[in-house]
Amino acid sequence: xxxxxxxxxxxxxxxxxxxxxxxxxxxxxxxxxxxxxxxxxxxxxxxxxxxxxxxxxxxxxxxxxxxxxxxxxxxxxxxxxxxxxxxxxxxxxxxxxxxxxxxxxxxxxxxxxxxxxxxxxxxxxxxxxxxxxxxxxxxxxxxxxxxxxxxxxxxxxxxxxxxxxxxxxxxxxxxxxxxxxxxxxxxxxxxxxxxxxxxxxxxxxxxxxxxxxxxxxxxxxxxxxxxxxxxxxxxxxxxxxxxxxxxxxxxxxxxxxxxxxxxxxxxxxxxxxxxxxxxxxxxxxxxxxxxxxxxxxxxxxxxxxxxxxxxxxxxxxxxxxxxxxxxxxxxxxxxxxxxxxxxxxxxxxxxxxxxxxxxxxxxxxxxxxxxxxxxxxxxxxxxxxxxxxxxxxxxxxxxxxxxxxxxxxxxxxxxxxxxxxxxxxxxxxxxxxxxxxxxxxxxxxxxxxxxxxxxxxxxxxxxxxxxxxxxxxxxxxxxxxxxxxxxxxxxxxxxxxxxxxxxxxxxxxxxxx
Amino acid sequence: xxxxxxxxxxxxxxxxxxxxxxxxxxxxxxxxxxxxxxxxxxxxxxxxxxxxxxxxxxxxxxxxxxxxxxxxxxxxxxxxxxxxxxxxxxxxxxxxxxxxxxxxxxxxxxxxxxxxxxxxxxxxxxxxxxxxxxxxxxxxxxxxxxxxxxxxxxxxxxxxxxxxxxxxxxxxxxxxxxxxxxxxxxxxxxxxxxxxxxxxxxxxxxxxxxxxxxxxxxxxxxxxxxxxxxxxxxxxxxxxxxxxxxxxxxxxxxxxxxxxxxxxxxxxxxxxxxxxxxxxxxxxxxxxxxxxxxxxxxxxxxxxxxxxxxxxxxxxxxxxxxxxxxxxxxxxxxxxxxxxxxxxxxxxxxxxxxxxxxxxxxxxxxxxxxxxxxxxxxxxxxxxxxxxxxxxxxxxxxxxxxxxxxxxxxxxxxxxxxxxxxxxxxxxxxxxxxxxxxxxxxxxxx
Numbered sequence: 023x024x025x026x027x028x029x030x031x032x033x034x035x036x037x038x039x040x041x042x043x044x045x046x047x048x049x050x051x052x053x054x055x056x057x058x059x060x061x062x063x064x065x066x067x068x069x070x071x072x073x074x075x076x077x078x079x080x081x082x083x084x085x086x087x088x089x090x091x092x093x094x095x096x097x098x099x100x101x102x103x104x105x106x107x108x109x110x111x112x113x114x115x116x117x118x119x120x121x122x123x124x125x126x127x128x129x130x131x132x133x134x135x136x137x138x139x140x141x142x143x144x145x146x147x148x149x150x151x152x153x154x155x156x157x158x159x160x161x162x163x164x165x166x167x168x169x170x171x172x173x174x175x176x177x178x179x180x181x182x183x184x185x186x187x188x189x190x191x192x193x194x195x196x197x198x199x200x201x202x203x204x205x206x207x208x209x210x211x212x213x214x215x216x217x218x219x220x221x222x223x224x225x226x227x228x229x230x231x232x233x234x235x236x237x238x239x240x241x242x243x244x245x246x247x248x249x250x251x252x253x254x255x256x257x258x259x260x261x262x263x264x265x266x267x268x269x270x271x272x273x274x275x276x277x278x279x280x281x282x283x284x285x286x287x288x289x290x291x292x293x294x295x296x297x298x299x300x301x302x303x304x305x306x307x308x309x310x311x312x313x314x315x316x317x318x319x320x321x322x323x324x325x326x327x328x329x330x331x332x333x334x335x336x337x338x339x340x341x342x343x344x345x346x347x348x349x350x351x352x353x354x355x356x357x358x359x360x361x362x363x364x365x366x367x368x369x370x371x372x373x374x375x376x377x378x379x380x381x382x383x384x385x386x387x388x389x390x391x392x393x394x395x396x397x398x399x400x401x402x403x404x405x406x407x408x409x410x411x412x413x414x415x416x417x418x419x420x421x422x423x424x425x426x427x428x429x430x431x432x433x434x435x436x437x438x439x440x441x442x443x444x445x446x447x448x449x450x451x452x453x454x455x456x457x458x459x460x461x462x463x464x465x466x467x468x469x470x471x472x473x474x475x476x477x478x479x480x481x482x483x484x485x486x487x488x489x490x491x492x493x494x495x496x497x498x499x500x501x502x503x504x505x506x507x508x509x510x511x512x513x514x515x516x517x518x519x520x521x522x523x524x525x526x527x528x529x530x531x532x533x534x535x
Numbered sequence: 536x537x538x539x540x541x542x543x544x545x546x547x548x549x550x551x552x553x554x555x556x557x558x559x560x561x562x563x564x565x566x567x568x569x570x571x572x573x574x575x576x577x578x579x580x581x582x583x584x585x586x587x588x589x590x591x592x593x594x595x596x597x598x599x600x601x602x603x604x605x606x607x608x609x610x611x612x613x614x615x616x617x618x619x620x621x622x623x624x625x626x627x628x629x630x631x632x633x634x635x636x637x638x639x640x641x642x643x644x645x646x647x648x649x650x651x652x653x654x655x656x657x658x659x660x661x662x663x664x665x666x667x668x669x670x671x672x673x674x675x676x677x678x679x680x681x682x683x684x685x686x687x688x689x690x691x692x693x694x695x696x697x698x699x700x701x702x703x704x705x706x707x708x709x710x711x712x713x714x715x716x717x718x719x720x721x722x723x724x725x726x727x728x729x730x731x732x733x734x735x736x737x738x739x740x741x742x743x744x745x746x747x748x749x750x751x752x753x754x755x756x757x758x759x760x761x762x763x764x765x766x767x768x769x770x771x772x773x774x775x776x777x778x779x780x781x782x783x784x785x786x787x788x789x790x791x792x793x794x795x796x797x798x799x800x801x802x803x804x805x806x807x808x809x810x811x812x813x814x815x816x817x818x819x820x821x822x823x824x825x826x827x828x829x830x831x832x833x834x835x836x837x838x839x840x841x842x843x844x845x846x847x848x849x850x851x852x853x854x855x856x857x858x859x860x861x862x863x864x865x866x867x868x869x870x871x872x873x874x875x876x877x878x879x880x881x882x883x884x885x886x887x888x889x890x891x892x893x894x895x896x897x898x899x900x901x902x903x904x905x906x907x908x909x910x911x912x913x914x915x916x917x918x919x920x921x922x923x924x925x926x927x928x929x930x931x932x933x934x935x936x937x938x939x940x941x942x943x944x945x946x947x948x949x950x951x952x953x954x955x956x957x958x959x960x961x962x963x964x965x966x967x968x969x970x971x972x973x974x975x976x977x978x979x980x981x
Contacts, residue, residue: 073966102621102876144591513641529827
């Protein structure tokens with residue numbers, strides 16, 4: 023039954039997140055910067071510092087001195103600006119429009135946070151400066167740690183991990199250190215079959231064996247199978263909750279009990295923390311270790327794939343194992359200091375973590391406050407729940423529990439009816455002015471489309487996205503996928519040949535081309 | 536509160552009605568009540584933009600920044616350089632800042648091409664054939680290099696020079712501890728002393744110049760590594776690469792480095808960018824870590840770029856995984872590529888030359904001070920260690936009172952050097968600043 027007719031009029035209208043007016047000039051390829059190079063042309067200049075102008079030969083021993091400097095491009099500043107500006111016009115972004123890429127939480131990144139992270143008193147601090155000179159930074163980090171612990175229900179956190187995957191490995195090393203300290207050698211870590219691909223890789227790098235936990239018909243951890251897998255050789259369980267299907271693991275208390283009963287620890291993959299801010303905390307669910315993706319939940323911009331930040335928070339019994347050095351307030355002197363916990367696993371990052379990314383998250387949290395963060399989660403879930411309901415007759419929903427901040431649809435019905443794959447629908451959606459959802463993940467859903475609208479898209483944008491999906495699917499059924507397979511035709515390049523790229527493996531520009 | 540959630544009350548009511556729900560609370564009704572958070576978060580209420588900026592500004596004011604506050608001679612893996620105006624103006628374009636990993640190549644040609652150009656430049660800096668689209672920082676790049684070497688050689692032993700940055704050595708110990716056997720080679724007078732017997736080594740890890748600023752004998756390290764069937768991993772300073780022979784041409788198999796000097800502020804240590812390159816070798820297709828951008832064609836035969844060898848990432852799902860990295864530092868990598876394009880070959884050489892001249896001048900001025908002597912005698916480029924007749928920590932404290940970040944104290948990492956300070960001089964320091972610094976330095980010894 024289509025729900026299109028039920029949509030209240032207040033939710034329809036022009037949408038701020040539909041980017042099909044985005045203009046891109048021309049459809050020629052942009053030269054690689056090396057192709058713009060002209061020998062002897064330059065953009066660089068340096069001021070006169072008054073230093074003696076000694077020759078190179080006097081400064082570098084001959085056996086170390088290169089005949090020529092590295093072969094970089096030689097361009098004018100004007101051409102460089104034009105080139106890079108044109109590159110920006112060949113790229114989609116959150117600032118252009120909606121980016122409902124499931125699991126990635128592509129919310130709007132407030133400009134306030136850019137400004138906060140650009141303050142010279144933060145950007146100009148050298149990471150090896152003594153603590154007396156970095157009191158402001160240390161206070162910022164301590165306050166951020168405190169609020170992240172309040173959000174997750176944990177006792178302390180390390181801010182060092184530079185990304186979610188590094189946070190995962192950190193958490194697993196904490197797990198390993200804790201078991202070692204208890205004289206226990208365990209070999210297995212349990213991971214659901216719907217888990218992010220990095221989970222098993224992190225487990226292997228931490229020296230454990232990943233054991234897959236099946237999902238049941240609900241899309242949740244199969245409790246019966248889980249009971250069979252839990253034994254005293256299990257170091258712990260890695261779980262995302264809500265899971266990658268966007269579903270809340272409602273048996274979490276029982277799951278936690280089973281793991282703790284055998285002396286294991288629970289690791290919370292914070293990829294989907296945005297769904298539950300202020301509503302339920304990993305610590306209250308029974309988790310012992312929590313990593314957060316500040317670039318998802320706390321609006322640190324994704325930067326084309328990084329930098330992010332992946333702090334790890336822990337329960338009281340794991341605090342002594344955290345990486346050092348840690349910023350802390352010395353109550354005796356009321357000054358901030360760097361300390362290393364007694365049984366620390368050691369450094370994770372060369373310095374203090376991605377500090378300027380942490381400063382952005384700090385500003386975001388202060389702007390939103392406790393109530394604001396809760397409203398963030400509620401609106402994120404509301405948008406996803408609404409969109410899923412709107413698409414009820416458009417796609418299959420093999421796991422049809424109430425979704426949280428995202429949901430996974432299956433385009434297998436479209437494929438059956440018209441032979442059109444999820445990939446083609448995604449490419450066709452681009453022409454409708456939207457970045458496609460995540461495709462073919464999680465692996466347990468056929469023709470998966472994982473959709474996460476986030477809280478910062480207006481109801482009109484979410485509704486426009488629903489209508490775009492409807493049009494694309496109806497068209498695919500009518501023309502047997504002709505338009506979808508030819509898509510996208512509105513972008514700077516048409517469908518890209520990924521097979522050729524892997525075959526020829528051309529990873530750098532060479533002059534002979 | 537909720538400055539960035541656009542929903543009006545009327546719209547929320549309409550959406551809830553559409554869903555057959557009474558309240559926002561109902562969205563969470565299926566979650567067991569026992570674990571629901573009663574009363575919301577114990578976190579301060581939200582604040583207006585001006586107030587947030589004022590609060591962060593107050594924190595910034597509580598720092599004494601190396602740039603814009605003190606006159607700095609600190610290096611030790613993080614360097615103050617001039618930032619050309621074009622770099623932030625271009626790198627902070629929101630199309631770069633607010634996009635994600637370019638999974639949809641048709642929508643991401645800008646980021647993909649910028650990364651392809653970046654990869655080409657990293658190859659040029661290191662004299663190698665294949666670069667990835669970056670790692671988190673020098674430390675993570677080093678970890679990944681050792682993991683690659685272990686996977687490629689099917690061995691577990693890595694020899695690490697003690698003249699590799701101590702923080703990087705510690706990160707390597709933490710992150711590879713469960714899988715690799717690490718042994719350290721000592722430093723004698725500024726250079727690594729490799730043992731004659733390397734055993735079943737997967738890798739030798741060396742820095743060029745090393746943490747003391749000294750130039751190591753890379754060809755010798757390469758010979759030793761290759762004779763033992765190991766890979767030579769060289770952490771190469773990309774600024775010094777403007778003057779020095781590339782580590783690739785000297786025999787390194789894998790080069791890693793810290794890209795911070797190109798376009799990224801000190802920022803209390805991050806985010807930076809890990810440079811990573813290697814030879815075109817059989818292990819590349821299977822074990823090269825991180826994201827890779829490759830050139831290809833679109834359906835109309837036009838040049839296009841795309842993330843490639845993603846099937847290689849299937850390895851990260853297996854027990855044999857040698858990496859869990861699934862992102863990179865795109866934005867910082869793009870900033871580095873823009874800065875390197877602005878410099879060009881001659882600009883990079885000029886930059887390195889200016890650093891070397893400043894360092895030579897500073898070193899000479901300081902060595903005139905009675906009691907100050909070189910901590911090691913190996914040749915250096917723009918970073919060097921000096922021994923002081925009074926405790927280094929005291930000297931640095933007194934210099935800070937005079938407005939200087941006088942370098943980094945080495946005693947806690949290299950007690951065998953005695954009271955030693957590591958100083959770096961970049962193109963940012965003027966002769967007048969150095970002259971005044973030398974005066975203050977002499978005073979600080981009294």
